[in-house]
Amino acid sequence: MANPETQYRRPARLIHWAMALLILASIPVGVWMTQPGLDRSLQNTLYIFHKNSGVLLLILIFVRIAYRLGNKPAPLPADIPEWQHRIAGLSHLGLYSLLLLMPIAGYVRVRAGGFPIESLDALGVPSLVPRSDALAEVAKTIHYFGGFAIAGLIAMHIGAALYHGVVRKDGVFSRMWPPFGRSTD
Numbered sequence: 001m002a003n004p005e006t007q008y009r010r011p012a013r014l015i016h017w018a019m020a021l022l023i024l025a026s027i028p029v030g031v032w033m034t035q036p037g038l039d040r041s042l043q044n045t046l047y048i049f050h051k052n053s054g055v056l057l058l059i060l061i062f063v064r065i066a067y068r069l070g071n072k073p074a075p076l077p078a079d080i081p082e083w084q085h086r087i088a089g090l091s092h093l094g095l096y097s098l099l100l101l102m103p104i105a106g107y108v109r110v111r112a113g114g115f116p117i118e119s120l121d122a123l124g125v126p127s128l129v130p131r132s133d134a135l136a137e138v139a140k141t142i143h144y145f146g147g148f149a150i151a152g153l154i155a156m157h158i159g160a161a162l163y164h165g166v167v168r169k170d171g172v173f174s175r176m177w178p179p180f181g182r183s184t185d
């Protein structure tokens with residue numbers, strides 16, 4: 001049986017998997033909704049999903065970072081070489097940075113461009129950035145290139161997780177799986 005002292009706690013797992021599901025939907029939806037010639041009402045629906053789930057991701061990443069700063073994860077198994085520790089640490093830092101950058105850039109692109117974010121508008125939350133086409137363009141470029149960066153890092157991350165889970169079977173995968181694990185916390 002997996003040793004609970006080597007695993008992520010339940011809040012970390014829940015937020016990891018909730019965000020993973022939302023992001024794995026947001027990336028293809030983001031690409032799809034920007035394709036030319038798409039049916040207008042389908043495009044609108046995709047935009048509404050993408051913008052509003054992105055705002056949810058923005059809120060979740062703040063909660064996640066706050067939780068992570070207060071709850072250091074258990075150490076990796078002792079037989080994982082030092083260079084893999086370092087690469088895992090750097091790639092997680094890269095993921096956290098992009099998880100923050102992507103929704104912020106998306107938010108600025110939409111608000112500076114003068115467009116709605118339906119959930120925030122319904123709650124009466126005013127725009128936090130001024131209306132500016134130049135700012136919207138910069139944010140759009142950051143969001144565009146950041147999309148490639150986060151998709152690449154996520155592909156590497158999933159590859160590494162599956163390598164540990166399927167090939168090495170060294171317990172690293174079950175540090176984060178299943179989403180409802182380690183119920184003692």
Ligand code: HEM
Pocket residue numbers: 016019020021023024068073076088092095096099154157158161162172173174175176177
């Ligand atoms: C799709 C978006 C995903 C993102 C943005 C993401 C992000 C992250 C981050 C930032 C961490 C580090 C947690 C920390 O130390 O605070 C992590 C850990 C982990 N993730 Fe993901 N993840 C994603 C999807 C997945 C998927 C699909 C799998 C499995 C196939 C997976 C498996 C794992 C595992 C096993 C760990 C624990 C690694 C360790 O032992 O340190 N993740 N993930």
Ligand code: HEM
Pocket residue numbers: 023026027028030031034050051052053054055057058099102103104105106107109110117140143144147148150
């Ligand atoms: C982690 C969160 C997010 C990810 C991974 C993500 C990913 C993407 C991707 C891959 C694209 C297609 C590439 C492109 O044309 O730029 C895209 C487009 C877009 N995203 Fe996001 N996005 C996120 C959050 C948001 C948020 C919070 C908003 C706004 C509130 C937003 C608004 C947009 C808009 C408006 C476009 C179309 C870009 C344009 O042509 O102007 N995104 N997103």
